[in-house]
Amino acid sequence: MRRFKKLINEKLLLLVSDNQDETFYLIYERYKAALLIFAIKRVGEQVGEDLVHDVFIRMWNNRYAIDYQNDIKAYLFTALRRRIIDYLAKEDNAKDYLENLKSYASEFSFDQADEHIRVQTFRDAIFAVLRRYGPQYQAILRLRLQGYSNPEIAAQLGLSEKTVRNQYSSTLKILRSKFSSIFLFLFF
CATH class of the missing domain: 1.10.10.10 (Winged helix-like DNA-binding domain superfamily/Winged helix DNA-binding domain)
Structure with a gap:
């Protein structure tokens, strides 16, 4: 793993797409803290951690198809921002749904x-x-x-x-x- 630490992001991305899990772990370690801070400020600690891990899982699962355009940091933050937006939209819809369902249930039995x-x-x-x-x-x-x-x-x-x-x-x-x-x- 030490042999990968000094590699620039472009080289790491090539190695990740070649199924090098050590380089993926290195990318994870490089960007995990910054992504967590970004997510926790917006959705809290527990959800933030889940969303960050989800971004990395999706990155690994789609490593062959993702076009990073040589900027892994931008890709990761964009992916996290989209996951946060999706989470917040679902959370709002779920709250509205439950409130409307409760009011409906109280009106009709x-x-x-x-x-x-x-x-x-x-x-x-x-x-x-x-x-x-x-x-x-x-x-x-x-x-x-x-x-x-x-x-x-x-x-x-x-x-x-x-x-x-x-x-x-x-x-x-x-x-x-x-x-x-x-x-x-x-x-x-």
């Missing part, structure tokens, strides 16, 4: 059997509306309801991720125009 029938009836109504727009919209929605992500749906249906994202967005717009927002909120 259903017996479980009755609720199951209502859910199934509502899903049937949704797919009846989507039949007018084609089977691809229905397939995307079914897979989303089963918990698949956009990349997984794209792979299953042989579409681009952008197509899946656009068609899912179009589907939600169609459904919002046809149904009450509160019901859509429960399913999507």
